[in-house]
Amino acid sequence: MPGAEPSQKPDSSLPDGTTRHVLTPRPPFRGYVIAAVLSLAGAALIVIAAAQGWANGWIALFAVLLALGIALGLTATWSMIRMRLYVDLDASGYRIHGAGQDRSGRWADVTRAALTESRSRLTLYHGQVARTHIVRPGVGDPREMDELAADVARRLDADRGYSQQP
Incomplete structure (x- = not known):
């Protein structure tokens, strides 16, 4: 699954020692299937209507069906890309964007720091009241949150001077 492993990209704009976790939603398969069915049906009906000499109104209607299928596919892809959550961790702190x-x-x-049992949310506590929630987008991969939680634990331990024994 893309984004399941934290990545350190030496060629990117990330400073040394910074880990970027990319939390991604699962692809919207149902939306893609509906988009494909609408697009294929619209295209096939346009060809049939043109070959049979049907009225231009029918061809226009089937073209709208084809356009709706394409628009749904593009919208599903756009929403999946837009829902990505980036969590950058370094020695001094974190940035969620x-x-x-x-x-x-x-x-x-x-x-x-606490991870929910469903592994859908990591909560960073700031004293008794303030909280920062890192919520897995959509129905993403729980392994992404496990990797993030482990990295957060390492960063917190390092900040407090704790050493982790193997």
């Missing part, structure tokens, strides 16, 4: 948000914080301010 994408999917309409841009938040950041320092490890020194995080008092606790």
Whole structure:
């Protein structure tokens, strides 16, 4: 699954020691199937209507059906790309961006981190009241959240001077 492993990209704009986790939703298969059916049906009906000499109104209607199928496929792809969530972790803190948000914080301010049982949300606690929620987009891959939680734990331990024994 794309984005399941954290990536360090030396050729990107990420500073050294920064890990980028990309949380992606699962592809909208149902939307793609409906788009394909609409597109194929529209195209086939246009060919049949033209070959049989049907009225131009029918051909226009089938062209609209074809256009709706293409639009649905493009919309499904656009929404999947737009819902990606990027979580950048470095020695000093984190930055969450994408999917309409841009938040950041320092490890020194995080008092606790907890992953929900369903592995759909990682919560970073900042004292008794403040919270930062990292929510897996759509019905994404739980392994992405496991990797993120493990990396957050390593970063928190390193910030506090703890050592992890193998």
